[in-house]
Amino acid sequence: MVPPSLTRRQQEIFDYLREHLDDFPHPPTLDELCDALGLSSRGSLHKQIQALIEAGLVEPMNNLRRGIRLVEEDDITVAEDEGLPLYGYIAAGRPIEAIRNPETIAVPPQLRTPNPCYVLEVRGDSMIDEGILDGDWVVIEHRAQARNGEIVVALVDGEEVTLKRLEQRAGEVILHPANERLQPMHFRPDQVQIQGVLVGQMRRYH
Amino acid sequence: MVPPSLTRRQQEIFDYLREHLDDFPHPPTLDELCDALGLSSRGSLHKQIQALIEAGLVEPMNNLRRGIRLVEEDDITVAEDEGLPLYGYIAAGRPIEAIRNPETIAVPPQLRTPNPCYVLEVRGDSMIDEGILDGDWVVIEHRAQARNGEIVVALVDGEEVTLKRLEQRAGEVILHPANERLQPMHFRPDQVQIQGVLVGQMRRYH
DNA sequence: CGAAGTATAGAACATTCGGAGAACTTTGCC
DNA sequence: GGCAAAGTTCTCCGAATGTTCTATACTTCG
Numbered sequence A, B: 001m002v003p004p005s006l007t008r009r010q011q012e013i014f015d016y017l018r019e020h021l022d023d024f025p026h027p028p029t030l031d032e033l034c035d036a037l038g039l040s041s042r043g044s045l046h047k048q049i050q051a052l053i054e055a056g057l058v059e060p061m062n063n064l065r066r067g068i069r070l071v072e073e074d075d076i077t078v079a080e081d082e083g084l085p086l087y088g089y090i091a092a093g094r095p096i097e098a099i100r101n102p103e104t105i106a107v108p109p110q111l112r113t114p115n116p117c118y119v120l121e122v123r124g125d126s127m128i129d130e131g132i133l134d135g136d137w138v139v140i141e142h143r144a145q146a147r148n149g150e151i152v153v154a155l156v157d158g159e160e161v162t163l164k165r166l167e168q169r170a171g172e173v174i175l176h177p178a179n180e181r182l183q184p185m186h187f188r189p190d191q192v193q194i195q196g197v198l199v200g201q202m203r204r205y206h
Numbered sequence C: 001c002g003a004a005g006t007a008t009a010g011a012a013c014a015t016t017c018g019g020a021g022a023a024c025t026t027t028g029c030c
Numbered sequence D: 001g002g003c004a005a006a007g008t009t010c011t012c013c014g015a016a017t018g019t020t021c022t023a024t025a026c027t028t029c030g
Helices: A008-021 A028-039 A041-052 B008-023 B030-037 B042-054
Strands: A083-089 A103-106 A117-121 A137-143 A149-154 A159-170 A172-176 A186-189 A192-204 B084-089 B103-105 B117-121 B137-141 B152-155 B160-169 B170-177 B185-187 B192-204
Touching: A008 A028, A008 A041, A028 A041, A159 A192, A159 B137, A186 B103, A192 B185, B008 B030, B008 B042, B117 B192
Parallel strands: A083 A117, B084 B117
Antiparallel strands: A083 A103, A117 A137, A137 A192, A149 A159, A149 A192, A159 A172, A172 A186, A192 B192, B084 B103, B117 B137, B137 B192, B152 B160, B152 B192, B160 B170, B170 B185
16 A cells, blocks of 8 residues: 655655754744745645645644654554565665665565565675575565574674674684685674574576 | 557567666656657657556556556566466476466566566576576576577477576577586577576575 | 558647745634 | 734645647558
8 A cells, every 4th residue: 555655845845854853842833844944835835744644644733833743653554565674785784673664575475484574685795605696685584593504694793784604603603605715704792693584585587 | 458569669668667767766757758768759758658558557647747657566467366387397307388287386576577477496406506596496487489698498309398598509509507517508499499588586495 | 662550759738736925713822 | 812823724826747639750561
């Protein structure tokens, strides 16, 4: 279900609100917002805001002063009945959770598990010997523990996200690339945080 | 179901839209599209788009600005509600058509094409260097022609079905395995019948 | 060559979008 | 209650954009 898509201006205004609503000590009045957005007519702004309210992105402000408020993101109806969130590239350099409004992508049931899953697009050749190529989509079951031998999404030092085969030993964690030209990497357990386990993979050729 | 016989130009434009619609921050205006496509008349483009709308491939944009949108592939009428036929193992030794009542398997729209497709389960390591492993599912678009470089399902001598990279030369057909330990195979053109082209691939790890 | 179908340009027309501004209503405060 | 501030509704306008139509050129096929 996609709410009537926003016009360009509506999108701009919504983006602005998402960015700057916290900058105001109190939610701004329409006049203040006009000022910030470079409009000169309160009525015009109001019309745009109405559209956002109908799209379900802004709380209705029935005659309330300074009543403008965004709808909590969790409450926004996400169209993901069939799809999983696509969080973007792995090895992108930041924690998965940081990403806000992911696209979604259809995943057949046999490629996922009943537990929460998400999808990443693979960058690089580090798993090439496992048949996972640059550009592939991988389906990841979201969990924080994994067993040795499983291929995991690992967040290293809170910065880098990579897809590697896991080996946990006493006092260290080894991440094995599946590429004969690359070496396994050794870390202290506290450096590595597991963000999910590989459960499926897809590739398109067209 | 409509036979969506597109003209060449319509196909070009549709392909372009499928490729590049996401490149725009908002759906483009007709003028912007004209620019991107090298046309100079809005009206001309509009006429082509109308044809695509009638073919059911593009959402009607009734006077909406920036209203151009592709029909969700899920909604495109193809006999696929329940999934694609799973014809079994490739290299199973007989023509695909011979199989009567296949199972079906769910395939996400981005892994297939709008044309008829089916699924095979891969046996063997002959495409391992392409990242296609034993046990993978491959999505095949059902057609009888292919271009050099495409990976095809080839029926050899009416008996053996294999997945190989195709090279057609004058007077001979060469099927290239993607495995450095295997040699390309040479055939007369009449020995080789193409049964489809690889368009997608899936694997499960659980 | 001619016919039929297709593609393009360009002009003319219709609608939407975004904004301005006035007038009205409601709220908050004294 | 009265007043000012703020939200709401309304009409109007201009530019951007979608739609329609006509004329012309190009392709393909016999």
